Amino acid sequence: MNAIEIKNLSKNFGSKQAVCSLDMTVPKGAIYGFIGENGSGKSTTEKMICGLIHPDGGSIKLFGRDYTDADVRAKVGVLIESPGCFPNYSVWNNMKLQAANLNIKNADTEIQRVLKMVRMEGAAGNKYKNCSLGMKQRIGIAMALLGKSDLLVLDEPINGLDADGMRIMREVLCDLGENHGCTILISSHILGELEKIATHYGIIRGGKMIKEMTAEELEESCPTYVALKTKDINRAKANLACKYSRVEEDEAGYIRVYDAKEPEEIVTYLYENGILINEITTAKIGLEEYYIDLMKEGR
Ligand SMILES: Nc1ncnc2c1ncn2[C@@H]1O[C@H](COP(=O)(O)OP(=O)(O)O)[C@@H](O)[C@H]1O
Numbered sequence: 001m002n003a004i005e006i007k008n009l010s011k012n013f014g015s016k017q018a019v020c021s022l023d024m025t026v027p028k029g030a031i032y033g034f035i036g037e038n039g040s041g042k043s044t045t046e047k048m049i050c051g052l053i054h055p056d057g058g059s060i061k062l063f064g065r066d067y068t069d070a071d072v073r074a075k076v077g078v079l080i081e082s083p084g085c086f087p088n089y090s091v092w093n094n095m096k097l098q099a100a101n102l103n104i105k106n107a108d109t110e111i112q113r114v115l116k117m118v119r120m121e122g123a124a125g126n127k128y129k130n131c132s133l134g135m136k137q138r139i140g141i142a143m144a145l146l147g148k149s150d151l152l153v154l155d156e157p158i159n160g161l162d163a164d165g166m167r168i169m170r171e172v173l174c175d176l177g178e179n180h181g182c183t184i185l186i187s188s189h190i191l192g193e194l195e196k197i198a199t200h201y202g203i204i205r206g207g208k209m210i211k212e213m214t215a216e217e218l219e220e221s222c223p224t225y226v227a228l229k230t231k232d233i234n235r236a237k238a239n240l241a242c243k244y245s246r247v248e249e250d251e252a253g254y255i256r257v258y259d260a261k262e263p264e265e266i267v268t269y270l271y272e273n274g275i276l277i278n279e280i281t282t283a284k285i286g287l288e289e290y291y292i293d294l295m296k297e298g299r
């Protein structure tokens with residue numbers, strides 16, 4: 001069963017089409033990376049999934065039911081923008097307030113459960129205002145998890161985090177997905193980080209889903225290449241182009257040879273043609289470059 005299944009979703013703000021005929025499928029258990037430029041419609045889509053704004057057309061199913069179904073709504077946790085917390089209250093007391101708002105039974109046990117899930121159990125006594133941005137984001141996730149853990153919708157939760165904050169967030173999200181049966185929809189433009197955790201991707205442009213794929217499909221679409229540097233760049237390119245079908249110079253001044261098997265064969269080949277190599281390595285296209293190329297194609 002899919003956690004989210006969206007067909008033909010549309011939303012206009014006045015004459016602005018924020019989301020148009022968008023389809024999206026998020027399988028249960030996925031960590032779904034939702035990617036797109038600013039203003040492409042990510043937050044609007046997420047707000048509709050969470051019932052915060054109403055679609056103008058199309059359907060949203062969550063776990064096989066209409067998104068307005070009260071039972072299914074109760075399974076969805078959301079963090080869009082930052083959590084509304086009182087700065088001078090402790091983390092624990094902020095959680096207590098939120099639990100009271102949500103009418104959560106056994107609030108203390110439940111708060112302990114969710115704080116542990118986001119690795120904040122040791123910081124429950126800290127004042128909210130003294131928490132780092134990473135901690136605040138995790139408190140927001142803990143609040144979203146109160147009373148449920150089936151589907152989490154997170155809008156740009158890793159923006160502005162430092163390396164350590166990123167690492168903890170990555171561990172928390174992977175743990176939620178792998179060990180707590182959570183499906184996670186996460187929008188982000190920090191593709192290098194997303195690539196470390198996402199099992200699925202959806203790429204949106206101008207309110208339309210232009211590509212959905214699994215991490216394996218991304219892996220297959222991202223070729224490996226041999227990258228090299230030489231002082232004799234033009235002659236090297238000309239020589240390599242005689243033997244290999246895809247030879248390109250990248251922005252960092254490396255020549256990339258996409259259909260070479262091993263660096264050794266290139267070293268030998270160029271040496272035989274009187275060209276010396278300063279540096280050579282094998283590399284692979286990542287999500288970031290795949291995304292940039294995909295965006296270029298559509299222009
Ligand atoms: N409440 C609103 N009123 C008017 N326009 C809006 C509103 N919310 C979003 N938009 C517009 O809809 C488009 C999509 O916005 P948004 O979903 O926030 O994009 P993203 O989250 O991908 O950056 C943008 O052009 C934005 O300006």
Ligand SMILES: [Mg+2]
Pocket residue numbers: 042043044155
């Ligand atoms: Mg947004």
